Amino acid sequence: MLVQGNRRLTSDIWVLDLVGEFPYDKVTPGQFVHVLIGDGTAHPLRRPISIASCDPVGKTLSLVYRVVGDGTKWMRERRPGETIDVLGPLGHGFPAPQRPGPVLIVGGGVGVPPLYQLAKVLHAQNVELDIVLGFKDHGDVFWADEFGKLGHVTICTEDGSVGRPGFVTEALGDDRDWATLYSCGPRSMLKALKTHFQGTDIQGYVSLEERMACGIGACWGCTCENADQSEARRICKDGPVFSWEEIQL
Amino acid sequence: MSVDLRVNLGSLSLKNPVMPASGCFGFGREYSEYYSLSALGAVVVKATTLHPRLGNPTPRVSEVTSGMLNAIGLANPGLENVLSEELPWLARQDVPIIVNVAGDTMDDYCQVVDRICQSGLAHAIELNVSCPNVQLGGLAFGVEAAVLRNLVEAVRTVCTLPLFVKLSPNVTRIQDLAIAAASGGADGLSLINTLIGMKIDLNTRRPVLANRTGGLSGRAIKPVAVRMVHDVAKEVRLPIIGMGGIYTGHDAAEFVMAGAWAVEVGTANFTDPYACPRIIEELRSFMEAEGIKNIEEIRGSAL
Numbered sequence A: 001m002l003v004q005g006n007r008r009l010t011s012d013i014w015v016l017d018l019v020g021e022f023p024y025d026k027v028t029p030g031q032f033v034h035v036l037i038g039d040g041t042a043h044p045l046r047r048p049i050s051i052a053s054c055d056p057v058g059k060t061l062s063l064v065y066r067v068v069g070d071g072t073k074w075m076r077e078r079r080p081g082e083t084i085d086v087l088g089p090l091g092h093g094f095p096a097p098q099r100p101g102p103v104l105i106v107g108g109g110v111g112v113p114p115l116y117q118l119a120k121v122l123h124a125q126n127v128e129l130d131i132v133l134g135f136k137d138h139g140d141v142f143w144a145d146e147f148g149k150l151g152h153v154t155i156c157t158e159d160g161s162v163g164r165p166g167f168v169t170e171a172l173g174d175d176r177d178w179a180t181l182y183s184c185g186p187r188s189m190l191k192a193l194k195t196h197f198q199g200t201d202i203q204g205y206v207s208l209e210e211r212m213a214c215g216i217g218a219c220w221g222c223t224c225e226n227a228d229q230s231e232a233r234r235i236c237k238d239g240p241v242f243s244w245e246e247i248q249l
Numbered sequence B: 001m002s003v004d005l006r007v008n009l010g011s012l013s014l015k016n017p018v019m020p021a022s023g024c025f026g027f028g029r030e031y032s033e034y035y036s037l038s039a040l041g042a043v044v045v046k047a048t049t050l051h052p053r054l055g056n057p058t059p060r061v062s063e064v065t066s067g068m069l070n071a072i073g074l075a076n077p078g079l080e081n082v083l084s085e086e087l088p089w090l091a092r093q094d095v096p097i098i099v100n101v102a103g104d105t106m107d108d109y110c111q112v113v114d115r116i117c118q119s120g121l122a123h124a125i126e127l128n129v130s131c132p133n134v135q136l137g138g139l140a141f142g143v144e145a146a147v148l149r150n151l152v153e154a155v156r157t158v159c160t161l162p163l164f165v166k167l168s169p170n171v172t173r174i175q176d177l178a179i180a181a182a183s184g185g186a187d188g189l190s191l192i193n194t195l196i197g198m199k200i201d202l203n204t205r206r207p208v209l210a211n212r213t214g215g216l217s218g219r220a221i222k223p224v225a226v227r228m229v230h231d232v233a234k235e236v237r238l239p240i241i242g243m244g245g246i247y248t249g250h251d252a253a254e255f256v257m258a259g260a261w262a263v264e265v266g267t268a269n270f271t272d273p274y275a276c277p278r279i280i281e282e283l284r285s286f287m288e289a290e291g292i293k294n295i296e297e298i299r300g301s302a303l
Helices: A070-076 A113-124 A142-149 A187-196 B079-091 B107-120 B144-159 B173-186 B219-235 B249-258 B275-290
Strands: A002-009 A013-019 A034-035 A047-055 A060-066 A088-092 A103-108 A129-135 A153-156 A180-184 A203-208 A223-225 A232-234 A239-244 B006-009 B013-014 B018-021 B062-064 B067-070 B098-101 B125-128 B164-166 B188-191 B194-199 B213-217 B240-242 B260-265
Touching: A013 A070, A034 A060, A047 A070, A047 A088, A047 A113, A060 A070, A060 A113, A103 A113, A103 A187, A113 A129, A113 A142, A129 A142, A129 B173, A153 A187, A180 A187, A187 A203, A232 B219, B018 B275, B062 B213, B067 B125, B079 B098, B098 B107, B107 B125, B107 B144, B125 B144, B144 B164, B144 B173, B173 B188, B173 B219, B188 B219, B213 B219, B219 B240, B219 B249, B240 B249, B249 B260, B249 B275, B260 B275
Parallel strands: A103 A129, A103 A180, A129 A153, A180 A203, B018 B260, B098 B125, B125 B164, B164 B188, B188 B240, B240 B260
Antiparallel strands: A002 A013, A013 A060, A034 A047, A034 A088, A047 A060, A203 A239, A223 A232, B006 B013, B062 B067, B067 B213, B194 B213
């Protein structure tokens, strides 16, 4: 695909806008693409990056990524007009809400991006959205305004430098009766959310992250265990989104 | 000029010498969404064990320069599921099936090989001997000649299909293991399995893989693999399936020149899901350009 833009959002988080041939219509929120780094010679493994925004009409795809290693450093250096090889969309994204009622979206750090496409889709369906986004500090916050157009947003930072101080679970009151929760972020956050909502009938969906090789379910590199730990689930193929009852968090 | 890519590995006839390597291709379902598996010489399926295995804790894959480390730990759905779900599906894809078999004990190997042969769903067996031998305190079956020979002899008594033994490179002299497999009754050899490696995360100061060590594969190991195929081909007159960092038709040709009769492609599938059919076409183009009518013309040219 053709690089249209590549901008810094925070000190280490960037957004890459791509245009060109892509099966935009097939994208469900929460899916990812597998990005080839260079020509793949030095970097044989593609990098799984979640789809932050997908516009089938304007034919654009946005990927938000944190620069952590050689692969994402290469992505950061891409300039408009260059092409990159992306495979996708891959995996199973967030299912539609199974029952009516307000939806809670909780994102942490670089887990926030796939929730943006989800929020756009749900907002277009007139679903009422409460969105809680957790970041390390004020310099880490991105897309608060964009999310603000789609629902009621609460920002939390670990150091309290902006929004509510503390973790996202501390920002969740007991006054709302959410039907569905969608979340993506650190495993510790997902666990805390599941504990927080234990005993309620909220339906929770979580998106998991793991180092991947093939990205399509063939190599069994990125697995997690099902709820009773009897079978493996492939995060790239069976996930990355799972019902939180289905897996061992 | 038309070139003939067909190759006979003993009694196993393949329409071309390129097949995906075990562990890199599942049981074929995923890549069949990208191309027809009938284009392949054969499919070598994921290592199958008597009982289902979840494998090692994650992270269990990591990239290194021009290669990758994996410590999947032979995760697979187990023999019963492979026989009832995976092989029947793959058998409908019009491609020869080579079942890679692993085990903790000699008896495990024999039971699995016996059942696979009796199922009538497979065309050949590839024995994975890089697994730890539980009865010998976890030392791999494939690192001591006498142990390997015993295993191959035992499996041979129940194996009615062509039997390939996949050799580990983590040995002093791979030829000695090749000779042991041959004298145990192997019909062919495949090499090399992965080289044991490690990567350390400078931030955590700990190994990246939860298992600490993992098998190194990809372009980084190609010269080692070519050398080992050459060394084995010089001493053992059995069909050899060569592998280790094959990404292009030229790479495949290089293995053939080193003495391989066919090749397996592993890590390249992850970089390019179309790697196998592309390599077949590149090999065809190379042979056309070089005026090579039959792959046998260049087999072992470097020996």
